[in-house]
Amino acid sequence: MSIQVENIRKSFGAFTALHDISLDVPTNQLVGLLGPSGSGKTTLLRIIAGLERADGGRVLFNNEDVTHLDARRRRVGFVFQQYALFRHLTVADNIAFGLRLLPRAERPSRGDIRDRVRDLLGLVQLDNLAGRYPAQLSGGQKQRVALARALALKPEVLLLDEPFGALDAKVRKDLRRWLRRLHEQISVTSIFVTHDQEEAMEVSDKVVVMSQGRVEQMGSPLQVYEQPASRFVFDFLGHINSLEGLYDGHNWRSGDAFLRLDTQGACPDGALTLYLRPHEADLAAAPTEAAHLPVRVAGRSVFGGTVTVELEPQGWGGEVLEVELDRVRWDALQPDRQPALYLLPRRLQTVTCDGDLGPQVAPA
Amino acid sequence: MPRYWHQWALIAAAFAAVILMLVLPLALILHQAFAQGVAPVLEALSSSDMGHAIRLTLVVAAITVPVNLLFGILLAWCVTHYEFRGRKLLTTLIDIPFAMSPVVAGLCYLVVYGSQSLLGQWLSDWNVQLMFALPGMVMVTIFVSCPYVARVLIPLMQSQGQDEEEAAVLMGASGWQVFWYVTLPKIRWALLYGVVLTNARAVGEFGAVSVVSGLIRGETLTLPLLIQMLHEDYNTVGAFTAAGLLAAMALITLLLKTVLEWRQRV
Numbered sequence: 001m002s003i004q005v006e007n008i009r010k011s012f013g014a015f016t017a018l019h020d021i022s023l024d025v026p027t028n029q030l031v032g033l034l035g036p037s038g039s040g041k042t043t044l045l046r047i048i049a050g051l052e053r054a055d056g057g058r059v060l061f062n063n064e065d066v067t068h069l070d071a072r073r074r075r076v077g078f079v080f081q082q083y084a085l086f087r088h089l090t091v092a093d094n095i096a097f098g099l100r101l102l103p104r105a106e107r108p109s110r111g112d113i114r115d116r117v118r119d120l121l122g123l124v125q126l127d128n129l130a131g132r133y134p135a136q137l138s139g140g141q142k143q144r145v146a147l148a149r150a151l152a153l154k155p156e157v158l159l160l161d162e163p164f165g166a167l168d169a170k171v172r173k174d175l176r177r178w179l180r181r182l183h184e185q186i187s188v189t190s191i192f193v194t195h196d197q198e199e200a201m202e203v204s205d206k207v208v209v210m211s212q213g214r215v216e217q218m219g220s221p222l223q224v225y226e227q228p229a230s231r232f233v234f235d236f237l238g239h240i241n242s243l244e245g246l247y248d249g250h251n252w253r254s255g256d257a258f259l260r261l262d263t264q265g266a267c268p269d270g271a272l273t274l275y276l277r278p279h280e281a282d283l284a285a286a287p288t289e290a291a292h293l294p295v296r297v298a299g300r301s302v303f304g305g306t307v308t309v310e311l312e313p314q315g316w317g318g319e320v321l322e323v324e325l326d327r328v329r330w331d332a333l334q335p336d337r338q339p340a341l342y343l344l345p346r347r348l349q350t351v352t353c354d355g356d357l358g359p360q361v362a363p364a
Numbered sequence: 365m366p367r368y369w370h371q372w373a374l375i376a377a378a379f380a381a382v383i384l385m386l387v388l389p390l391a392l393i394l395h396q397a398f399a400q401g402v403a404p405v406l407e408a409l410s411s412s413d414m415g416h417a418i419r420l421t422l423v424v425a426a427i428t429v430p431v432n433l434l435f436g437i438l439l440a441w442c443v444t445h446y447e448f449r450g451r452k453l454l455t456t457l458i459d460i461p462f463a464m465s466p467v468v469a470g471l472c473y474l475v476v477y478g479s480q481s482l483l484g485q486w487l488s489d490w491n492v493q494l495m496f497a498l499p500g501m502v503m504v505t506i507f508v509s510c511p512y513v514a515r516v517l518i519p520l521m522q523s524q525g526q527d528e529e530e531a532a533v534l535m536g537a538s539g540w541q542v543f544w545y546v547t548l549p550k551i552r553w554a555l556l557y558g559v560v561l562t563n564a565r566a567v568g569e570f571g572a573v574s575v576v577s578g579l580i581r582g583e584t585l586t587l588p589l590l591i592q593m594l595h596e597d598y599n600t601v602g603a604f605t606a607a608g609l610l611a612a613m614a615l616i617t618l619l620l621k622t623v624l625e626w627r628q629r630v
């Protein structure tokens with residue numbers, strides 16, 4: 001089932017939670033709504049579910065207007081951040097809850113309900129916990145029960161509100177991979193809300209980046225990362241280093257440092273900020289003709305095959321920079337023996353003085 | 365554990381106060397009742413006035429508790445589930461019975477529904493007598509004990525949030541099904557606790573009931589009123605027997621309350 005959101009608006013008193021949001025989710029896609037807290041993503045999800053009423057705009061399922069359809073008739077599966085399991089019911093009764101409420105004509109027989117619950121428990125890999133109560137489960141188990149319960153009525157739309165938000169890092173990682181696989185097994189159109197960039201990137205077919213009640217960008221994970229539509233998107237997706245200086249049409253300068261940049265006239269003379277992602281730079285013992293950025297190593301941390309290095313600019317700039325190098329490359333550099341080190345950016349994102357994103361450039 | 369002598373002294377003082385002010389009087393009630401043996405107590409218990417007072421007390425409580433149970437649930441539901449103008453005002457208003465002396469409440473009812481008032485006159489023309497009869501006594505008892513259920517439920521419902529109710533709605537539950545299958549199980553122990561408190565108040569109420577009952581012997585005397593009456597008649601054994609009975613009801617209530625508090629925590 002496809003989901004369309006058309007010009008949805010919502011305010012809470014004087015606070016505008018959503019400004020004119022439009023969104024298109026094709027059938028069987030898994031879409032991540034990504035944004036910081038307060039960006040309106042949960043409100044949007046609740047409007048799609050029917051738990052919240054929009055001030056204006058429409059919600060359509062398969063091109064059918066459901067804007068005024070009651071939440072109980074929309075037949076969406078919903079997973080809450082805090083699980084919202086019925087604490088007085090066992091795992092099996094939680095999952096069977098919706099099935100037992102069906103009108104007599106649609107309700108499966110007792111035996112069929114039991115079989116369906118067993119299948120769902122198998123799907124979420126909790127076969128032997130049917131008789132437990134929610135208080136006796138771990139966070140990850142509760143979330144899987146919540147998911148099984150949401151799938152019990154075979155919804156064609158599945159909505160997940162920060163589904164892994166309350167879990168620890170290791171469990172999160174396992175669960176999101178599992179969700180991705182699960183989504184490939186069953187045919188359902190899913191929207192999930194998250195503030196975790198990595199989660200959105202790893203799980204989603206498409207990412208919708210939101211900020212202050214607006215959609216900043218919608219695209220595949222690769223697209224939003226490689227071609228961010230706005231400064232916010234660039235900023236929000238992963239760590240960035242911000243280099244501030246002046247541009248004269250050929251060279252960017254800050255104190256003793258300079259970069260030779262050809263922006264083909266896209267950037268006006270004057271103040272020019274450059275964004276640098278940690279993995280898009282190298283270190284060397286000598287500067288090049290195009291890049292002269294002296295730095296000193298202020299700290300390092302090794303994790304797996306990557307070394308994260310903190311660099312203090314020498315004679316320019318201000319804040320400490322963060323760069324990620326391949327461990328083999330780092331060891332070959334023998335940084336402790338070098339009298340000076342120079343940062344060599346491979347790719348930079350220009351940000352003009354009015355805050356817009358300019359072209360992406362490389363020193364040459 | 366306390367580590368210094370003055371901490372122990374404070375605890376001892378607290379115990380002494382409780383024994384002196386609460387336990388001792390309670391023990392004395394029973395002692396006084398049985399001062400002349402068991403026979404006079406049994407005789408007092410079998411008197412028709414006593415039997416009538418016990419029945420009347422139970423009837424008043426039996427009407428008051430369900431009414432206030434429904435009222436309390438309704439109020440707590442509205443206050444915690446809907447955002448509306450005057451919500452704060454409503455939660456303040458339900459505390460009026462706590463803040464006001466029961467005697468004042470009784471007088472207010474007398475002024476509004478008594479035969480001197482327009483409303484009372486009109487009701488009297490239709491042969492309906494509220495004051496100095498059972499209906500009036502029930503009305504004031506409902507008044508003085510109405511905040512308990514709501515007061516117990518509101519903070520609980522607020523802390524539990526609405527996620528479970530929303531989950532049920534999304535699974536197709538109607539408003540009634542949500543209440544019956546989700547909300548009620550969530551609040552059941554607190555609800556029983558509220559009922560126990562309401563019942564204790566309803567059984568023990570003296571001031572307000574005293575004003576509207578008219579103190580008609582054998583007709584409008586509840587146990588607390590009967591105690592006062594017997595005491596004034598110098599019927600010590602009768603007064604203390606009734607008092608002992610009331611105290612026993614209170615202790616049972618207290619026991620129930622403790623059990624329910626414990627259940628609620630689990």
